Amino acid sequence: MIRRTLLALGLSLTLSAAAPVASDLAFVDLTDDFAKTWDATQALDDAARVTAFKQAFAAKLPGFYDHRRIKVDEALYDKHLLKALKAYPENRDAIAKVSAQFASSIAPALASFEAEFGPMRGYPPVYLVNSLGEFDGGTRNLPEGVRLLFGADMLAKLHGDDSIQPFFHHELFHLLHTRTFPECDQMWCALWAEGLAVHVAKTLNPGADDAALLLTQPEPIRAAVDANRTHAVCAVLTRLDSTDPKDYRALFSSGRLDDRLPPRFGYYVGLLVAQDLGRTRDLKQLAVMDAATVRPLLERSLKAMGDC
Incomplete structure (x- = not known):
């Protein structure tokens, strides 16, 4: 070793x-x-x-x-x-x-x-x-x-x-x-953790493209979500409390929810939420927000993005 x-x-x-x-x-x-x-x-x-x-x-x-x-x-x-x-x-x-x-x-x-x-x-x-x-x-x-x-x-x-x-x-x-936001099984926790991590990577690397941010794996995510923004946001909103492995795979792994949304589209929707909350908070402030603080803000941000 x-x-x-x-x-x-x-x-x-x-x-x-x-x-x-x-x-x-x-x-x-x-x-x-x-x-x-x-x-x-x-x-x-x-x-x-x-x-x-x-x-x-x-x-x-x-x-x-x-x-x-x-x-x-x-x-x-x-x-x-x-x-x-x-x-x-x-x-x-x-x-x-x-x-x-x-x-x-x-x-x-x-x-x-x-x-x-x-x-x-x-x-x-x-x-x-x-x-x-x-x-x-x-x-x-x-x-x-x-x-x-x-x-x-x-x-x-x-x-x-x-x-x-x-x-x-x-x-x-x-x-x-992990010190301020322990993992939980509900989908909203992964949405916040992954979206914020992408936001941090982008902020620390302003020139990073979607490939560097892993938003092109296994296929381009941004364009597909932007073309179906309301559909994507509403799909996430209805699954915030889900613990179904199928939902997790569709949002964050190799699964596919439907033919309009690519695998792992939750990373990009999570990034949109983190960017939204980051308009009035710096990275350090976002990093220390606990679950009780994040959940209502995250849901409010999603509702503002799509007419669900």
């Missing part, structure tokens, strides 16, 4: 000329551990290899490579894990490249993020992992608490050097936001 802090790497961060501050945010790179475990288990049969792999990582990142985290049958998860292990040689070099560049890539994003929000102190470590195709970055609920993780495998596939800074800002904000 490679434990890195930005201070140890000599990457001191400065919030102002008079007040240099070194972040104590630690980064743990588990991609080398993945490679070593893969090498060490090559000779085992499939079932034994999956078991050995899960046991090896149970202590390194408890609860991550675990069927219970993603709420699927263990046999189904083991099949997915085995498939990923067999495909690993195809991705190994790309993952290693991301690992080698990760510290130098995220350092400037962390510096500019802290210049806006202050030093990131007292947070749990941030992990770089092989996500097995699950994510490029995001927070996950693990037995030891909420953790921010980056998936080196998906970073290699989805992000170029020109787009990575807004993405890092987006994910760092999620980590910061």
Whole structure:
């Protein structure tokens, strides 16, 4: 396991000329551990290899490579894990490249993020992992608490050097936001958390286009929503309290609500809400708003956008 802090790497961060501050945010790179475990288990049969792999990582990142985290049958998860292990040689070099560049890539994003929000102190470590195709970055609920993780495998596939800074800002904000806005199952919580993270990324990177803000994945979102603004807003309004996984997939993942709205359109509708509330509030003020404050403001903003 490679434990890195930005201070140890000599990457001191400065919030102002008079007040240099070194972040104590630690980064743990588990991609080398993945490679070593893969090498060490090559000779085992499939079932034994999956078991050995899960046991090896149970202590390194408890609860991550675990069927219970993603709420699927263990046999189904083991099949997915085995498939990923067999495909690993195809991705190994790309993952290693991301690992080698990760510290130098995220350092400037962390510096500019802290210049806006202050030093990131007292947070749990941030992990770089092989996500097995699950994510490029995001927070996950693990037995030891909420953790921010980056998936080196998906970073290699989805992000170029020109787009990575807004993405890092987006994910760092999620980590910061957990202190004032804990996750909840209702759709409105995801709408606010994701929309505000996009707003933060755009504000800290004024020149970022929709691709850099991930508003073109898996297809362009802005144009489709703008062409169907009332329909999109009303669809969100009627689902604010929904906990249906189908609604979540349509708004924030790979699902599709109908042929007029693209997958993940909730990110853009959430951005519109954050921009609206941000007309009279700066990023710091938006970041500390709790759920009781956000909910009525969010609903009022949506109602003003569409005649529902």
